[in-house]
Amino acid sequence: MTTTVIRGGRLLDATSRSAPLTDLLVTGGVITSLGAPGMAAPAEAEVFDASGTLMHAGLVNGHTHGSTNLSKATHDRWTLELLLSGSGEWAANQTRHHKYLNTYIGAVEMLQKGCTTAYDLTFGFPLATVDDLYAIGQAYVDAGMRAVVAPMLQDVSFYKAIPGLYDALPASHKAQVDASGGDTGAILRSMEEALKHWPHDPAQVKLGIAPTIPLHCSDELTLGCVKLATEYGAQTQSHVAESKVQAVAALKRWGKSLTAHFDELGMLGPNFTVAHGVWLDDDDMRRLAAKGASVSHNAGSNMRLGAGIADSRRMLELGVNLALGTDGALCADNQNMYEAMRYASMVSNVRTPDYERWLSAPEVFTAATQGGARATGFEKAGRIAVGCLADIVFLDLHSINWIPMNDPVNQVVLTEDATGVRDVMVGGKLVVRGGRHADCDMAKLARDAQVARDEVAEANAEGKHLAQALERAVGSFCMGLCREPFHLHRYGGPLGL
Ligand SMILES: [Zn+2]
Known part of the structure; x- marks a missing residue:
């Protein structure tokens, strides 16, 4: 069972709007301990350097x-x-x-x-x-x-x-x-x-x-x-x-x-x-x-x-x-x-x-x-706490999104746009490093996807033609239903416009 100690990162606490320096111990993909910087860890634990990052639950x-x-x-x-x-x-x-x-x-x-x-x-x-x-x-x-x-x-x-x-x-x-x-x-x-x-x-x-x-x-x-x-x-x-x-x-x-x-x-x-x-x-x-x-x-x-x-x-x-x-x-x-x-x-x-x-x-x-x-139904995901899954995102605090850092939870929700993602762990395993998927050959994926996209488009040429032929009838019928009175109003503007 792999044990990793994550040192040097700031852990987002959304409730208190803070991000204190926190070390984490991960054993067998689960968070087993949280502590102050320098927290004791087993000698055999691999060390993951999270300094300069903000950690939040995946x-x-x-x-x-x-x-x-x-x-x-x-x-x-x-x-x-x-x-x-x-x-x-x-x-x-x-x-x-x-x-x-x-x-x-x-x-x-x-x-x-x-x-x-x-x-x-x-x-x-x-x-x-x-x-x-x-x-x-x-x-x-x-x-x-x-x-x-x-x-x-x-x-x-x-x-x-x-x-x-x-x-x-x-x-x-x-x-x-x-x-x-x-x-x-x-x-x-x-x-x-x-x-x-x-x-x-x-x-x-x-x-x-x-x-x-x-x-x-x-x-x-x-x-x-x-x-x-x-x-x-x-x-x-x-x-x-x-x-x-x-x-x-x-x-x-x-x-x-x-x-x-x-x-x-x-x-x-x-x-x-x-x-x-x-x-x-x-x-x-x-x-x-x-x-x-x-x-x-x-x-x-x-x-x-x-x-x-x-x-x-x-x-x-x-x-x-x-x-x-x-x-x-x-x-x-x-x-x-x-x-x-x-x-x-x-x-x-x-x-x-x-x-x-x-x-x-x-x-x-x-x-x-x-x-x-x-x-x-993954009840142990979504939180960084003892007993929870080590699904952790490490945001680069040197990314432009974090220069400077103010309220960390506001900044995760309102400023971060994913360009600050440095590393991502799922169950303690590093799947994204330096913003890139660790195992994925992106050039190959791009080539394969383009070929697949062309194949699907060609196979569905007739389906596309039919969808276009039906668009006016379906669109106008459904618009009629949207104009009907209903006890809720959820549009940004008045009905009929
Ligand atoms: Zn859907």
């Missing part, structure tokens, strides 16, 4: 899609619904190699940007096979990162999930649209097989279950997910009330909110995370809090897709566990949790001039670490 990305890193920045102005309608352009026709590469690119980016754990909602069935999922998990193993890999499951097609949408499509293209949904039994059997034979160490990479969007799941599928999650102790996550279109469509489909619907089917629990939750009301938040559930607040994605501004203060007030996420590269364009923290801070401010209701920097940092640790 950031936890509460919501991303490793399946979309080959597609970063492919689109300019688009909404969630246009993204979903265009899945034939970006999600289809990927080989196992493409899926692995997609995931690996994101893992390397997250690690280089100070994030040590991710909740990855990846390809579901039938887009992925069980063996594809194992390969996706292997990408995180190879990158040296922790992850929950949760396949996105659905048996209702996007076009049938939103009442009236399929009928509004142009007749000339209806035949080309896949409105078939999926085979519920086959999806659940594949999910169970993957859970039963998951080949990776769940202390590093584990399998979760993601009924992707409540509207895209039949009751039978949702109930099947609840049963499997209980049987296998799996984390669950779903995009709930991300857009107003979803919130309005739920009332039309079920006469109740998405959260109330999932609550009645038994989905809510301490292992459940809502992604986005922009259009949650007080009743929804109370239901989540009562069941010990989490929300991954993805402020950057919500702005990028025009989904609205989530009320993160109200979530905290009502007792919901708050995590932060970037979302996938399709609608985040990068995987930068420092940016996610800065956005979470800023968007809470634009909701109200009442500055006492804004998220404080310690609240934001806690959400991006401990909140994410709870949402992912």
Whole structure:
């Protein structure tokens, strides 16, 4: 068992807004002791020189899609619904190699940007096979990162999930649209097989279950997910009330909110995370809090897709566990949790001039670490304390972001942009050194990614053409739903403009 003593670094204490010089002892990937500079350590301990750095717990990305890193920045102005309608352009026709590469690119980016754990909602069935999922998990193993890999499951097609949408499509293209949904039994059997034979160490990479969007799941599928999650102790996550279109469509489909619907089917629990939750009301938040559930607040994605501004203060007030996420590269364009923290801070401010209701920097940092640790079920991540995992980021205090150092937690949340990341440890193992992934040949990765990107684009040329042909119909139908009266307003401007 390797023992390392980390000497000379400053340890961020977000609560007291300080960063005292602190030595750490790491044994077998776990923090076993914290002490003043010069703390005693076993003679055989390797010494890691952290002088000139600020140490903080590895950031936890509460919501991303490793399946979309080959597609970063492919689109300019688009909404969630246009993204979903265009899945034939970006999600289809990927080989196992493409899926692995997609995931690996994101893992390397997250690690280089100070994030040590991710909740990855990846390809579901039938887009992925069980063996594809194992390969996706292997990408995180190879990158040296922790992850929950949760396949996105659905048996209702996007076009049938939103009442009236399929009928509004142009007749000339209806035949080309896949409105078939999926085979519920086959999806659940594949999910169970993957859970039963998951080949990776769940202390590093584990399998979760993601009924992707409540509207895209039949009751039978949702109930099947609840049963499997209980049987296998799996984390669950779903995009709930991300857009107003979803919130309005739920009332039309079920006469109740998405959260109330999932609550009645038994989905809510301490292992459940809502992604986005922009259009949650007080009743929804109370239901989540009562069941010990989490929300991954993805402020950057919500702005990028025009989904609205989530009320993160109200979530905290009502007792919901708050995590932060970037979302996938399709609608985040990068995987930068420092940016996610800065956005979470800023968007809470634009909701109200009442500055006492804004998220404080310690609240934001806690959400991006401990909140994410709870949402992912890696309870021993997200903190630098005795008994916790040695997932540690070392920021270079000679980086321009830290010249000079003022309030360290404000500076981590509001100034740091990941260019100050010097080293990153996961479970005591150094995976990033000098700002670069220790094992990744970046030139080779760039070449492989460019080839893969071209192959996927070529295979999906028809899908892209169809998405473009449907854009006007889908866009205008969904805009109609956005203009409907609803008891919440989460946009930055008035309706109809
Ligand atoms: Zn998402």
